[in-house]
Amino acid sequence: MDYYVKPFSELSTKEFYEIAKLRIAVFVVEQICPYQEIDAYDEQAVHIWMQEGQTIIGYARIIDQDTTVTFGRVIIHPSHRGKKLGNQLLEKTLAVIKTQMPDKPIVISAQAHLIDFYGAYGFVPVSDVYLEDDIPHIRMRKERQ
Numbered sequence: 332m333d334y335y336v337k338p339f340s341e342l343s344t345k346e347f348y349e350i351a352k353l354r355i356a357v358f359v360v361e362q363i364c365p366y367q368e369i370d371a372y373d374e375q376a377v378h379i380w381m382q383e384g385q386t387i388i389g390y391a392r393i394i395d396q397d398t399t400v401t402f403g404r405v406i407i408h409p410s411h412r413g414k415k416l417g418n419q420l421l422e423k424t425l426a427v428i429k430t431q432m433p434d435k436p437i438v439i440s441a442q443a444h445l446i447d448f449y450g451a452y453g454f455v456p457v458s459d460v461y462l463e464d465d466i467p468h469i470r471m472r473k474e475r476q
Contacts, residue, residue, distance in 0.1 A: 336427055338372045345464065346451050350388050351379060357406050378404045381416065381425055389420040393428060399431045419447055421452060436476050443467035 337346070355368050372394050381389035384448045388411040402424050407416050428437060441449050443460045449471050458470035 334379070334423055335382065336377060336379050336423075339375055342378060342457070346378075347373075349385075350380065350390055353390060353406055353408060354404055357409070360406070361409070362466065364466065367462050377426060377427060379420070379429050381420060381423075389416050391420055391424045391425060393432070393455070394437075395432050396438075398435065400428055400435045401437065402428070403439065403462065417448070421449075436475055437473040439471050440468050441471050443469045445450045 337344075342350075351369055353400065356362060358473075359366070359368050363451075366451065373392070376392035376394050379391050380387050386408065388408040389406065391402050391405045393400060405417070405420065407420065425437075428435075437454070438457075439449065439454065440463060441454070444467070446456060446469060454471040454473045456469050457472045460467050460469050462468070
């Protein structure tokens, strides 16, 4: 398995196509959530993905928000779930943040059923549960690394 970390400007057309295809398959089709999946944040994000052969099996994007940093669109390909790859992807994401955006707290909008998953990495809830695209979410924060 290979890991890739690239800003938008360095993504090939094929790489972005494969990323978009996976994101739409999971967040729009699988989760039955029609919304604008490709957005303006893609151009300013650092994109991280795990790949086996030609298949992207995990993905996340990191966005520097000046005083804080966030990440999202965290995905494990449906055919690769249940293998603890989400842990590997999150660890890689946090390592990139620590290297490229040190000393900034991380604030995320997590799907509410993942509170314990993110909590194991030092994230704490900082909001009540709210609906984002009709899916329960919660804002979580991790202080500087």
